[in-house]
Amino acid sequence: MTIKQGDPIPDVSLTLAGPDGPKSIKAKDYFAGRKIVVFAVPGAFTPTCHKTHLPGFLAKAADMKAKGIDAIAVAAVNDVWTLDAWLEASHAKGVIDGIADGSASFAKALGLDLDLSEHGLGLRSKRYSMIVNNGTVERLNIEENPGVAETSSAEALLAQL
Numbered sequence: 001m002t003i004k005q006g007d008p009i010p011d012v013s014l015t016l017a018g019p020d021g022p023k024s025i026k027a028k029d030y031f032a033g034r035k036i037v038v039f040a041v042p043g044a045f046t047p048t049c050h051k052t053h054l055p056g057f058l059a060k061a062a063d064m065k066a067k068g069i070d071a072i073a074v075a076a077v078n079d080v081w082t083l084d085a086w087l088e089a090s091h092a093k094g095v096i097d098g099i100a101d102g103s104a105s106f107a108k109a110l111g112l113d114l115d116l117s118e119h120g121l122g123l124r125s126k127r128y129s130m131i132v133n134n135g136t137v138e139r140l141n142i143e144e145n146p147g148v149a150e151t152s153s154a155e156a157l158l159a160q161l
Contacts, residue, residue, distance in 0.1 A: 001111050002110070002111035002112060002142075003110045003111055003112070003137055004137065005137050005138065005139060005140050006137065007136070007137050008135050008136050008137075009027050009028070009031050009110075009132055009135050009136070009137065010027060010106075010109035010110065011026055011027050011028040012026075012027050012105050012109045013025070013026060013027075014026070014027055014030055014099050014101075015080050015099070015100045015101075015102070016030075016080075016097060016098060016099060016100070017080050017083045017093075017097075017100055019094075021080075022080040022100070027135075031132050032134065032135060033134055034070040034071060034134070035068055035069055035070050035132070035133045035134070036069065036070060036071045036072070036073060036131075037064055037069050037071075037072045037073070037129065037130070037131055037132075037157060038072075038073045038074075038075060038099070038129065038130050039053065039057055039072075039073075039127075039128065039129040039130075039152060039157070040074070040075040040076065040107070040112065040126065040127060040128050040129075041053050041054070041074060041076050041125070041127060042077070042114065042116060042124040042125060042126075042127060042146050043077065043078055043124060044082050044083050044085075044086035045082075045086055047147075048127075048146075048147055048148060048149055049076070049127075050090070052149045052153075053149040053152070053153070054086075054090055054092060054096070055090070056149065056153050056154035056155065057096060057154040058091070058092045058095060058096060059154065060154040060155065060158050061095050061096065063158055064154075064157075064158060064161065067158070067161040068161070069161070071097055072096045072097065073096065073097035073098070073099050074087075074092075074097070074098055074099065075099040075101050075106055075107070075125060076099070076100065076101060076125065077101050077102065077103075077104045077107060077124045077125050078100055078102060079100060079102045080100035080102070082100075083098040084098060086098075101125065104123045104124065106125075107124070107125035107126070112125055112126040112128055112142065113125060113126070114126045114146060116146070124146075126142055126146060127142075127143040127148075127149060128142045128143065128152050129141045129151075129152040129153070129154075129156070129157045131160065131161070139157070139160050141157060141160075
């Protein structure tokens with residue numbers, strides 16, 4: 001079942017790409033007491049993710065934080081090392097948290113997993129953005145087409161704040 005507005009974030013283990021290497025944290029602990037923007041991409045370094053989606057959130061990070069957002073996170077079905085390298089190469093490290101969802105457990109728990117095997121990518125996450133307030137989904141924007149970042153863009157989400 002797909003998560004919806006008003007639902008709590010499932011309490012799965014998350015792996016964050018941190019300055020000292022991978023950090024494991026329970027979702028309930030990561031989201032507790034904070035208002036967080038999360039956007040998900042099918043994969044680090046993939047065209048729309050790398051050229052449009054991540055850069056949009058990086059460019060609008062200060063605007064989002066000025067509207068009360070405590071943190072911005074990107075979730076990707078990649079290993080923590082690939083996600084960390086992507087954040088570093090994109091100059092997003094330290095601005096956007098990286099949730100490495102290598103086994104797609106977070107995407108599956110949200111009901112937002114996507115099978116892209118026919119394109120050689122395997123199981124991935126749907127492209128989406130959401131506002132999570134103290135562990136509860138306030139807004140959720142899911143793209144119908146994983147090759148575009150419109151409904152889930154930083155601009156669209158910023159307009160919802």
